[in-house]
Amino acid sequence: MSVNLDTCVVSPGDDDHLEDAWGLKERIRREEGVLKQRRGFFTDAYRRSTVYCYLADDAIVGFATVRRDGYVLFLAVDPDYRDDGIGKRLIARVVEDNQSVSCHARTTNEGALEFYESVGFEIERRIDNYYEDGGDAYYLTLGEGGGIRDRLSDLLGR
Template identity: 65%
Template sequence: MSVNIDSRVVPPGNDDLVDAAWQLKEEINRQEGVLKQRRNFFSDAFRRSTVHCYVQEGELVGFAAVRRDGYILFLAVSPKLRGEGIGKQLIARVAADNDTITCHARTSNENALQFYEHLGFEIKRRIDDYYEDGGDAYYLKLGSDVGITDKISDLMRR
């Protein structure tokens, strides 16, 4: 990961960077057709979460919004910085605070599925019509019985 990227944590109840996160999410939505949440849903979920953020030269370039139970509501990395380790670092930050990490990913989102599977997430089940637009999802899990801290530490060494 580039040395000129700063990390920040936005605690629950705070809306710092919510507009920047919305803009990043919308950029990804326009380019890839994923992250299709409505603004009010997104903003409310952001404010209820702990949000791990990476900022480069004043611009939000990645974030993970996480519930207290380790469920990732949103994970987004700027398309221009993918492959730089930002996504792995975000997952590692979440793993430091949780015994397990779970999330949903669209069955059609090959980039996300490859990313999560590379990190050791397992598909636990498929949920038809999960998303508001009728899209299907996989429920993914990392942790508990697999030693999440060791797994993430090993991954970060690669």
């Protein structure tokens, strides 16, 4: 789907686009069985983090919620926009602002794991019973081969 996208950055402490982000996360949870976080946890994490957003017609179509240490708490892209490179652009934006980038992903979330691998993340370790529901996770870091700034260029195809 080729459309004009706007970007915005939501600063810590701000609620801009919180409801839309929650709605997108919940839609993905219902349809794909991932992003199972509770509302209170999500809201608290959103408010404490920097949130990078992609918008189409003022509606969120992708966002990354990132702690100040470069840890990606949430990354979500509307399924209708997944072939537009939004996920890669979100990770590239996170790389611009952080010395290192890391995240967790469910061991069963093949789509997320394929995406993270495609942009250069590497599995550092497996953590059993990481999630509230007993699900296992991988801890991933963006590979340092050539440095994180080089990864940014690779992500953006420069």
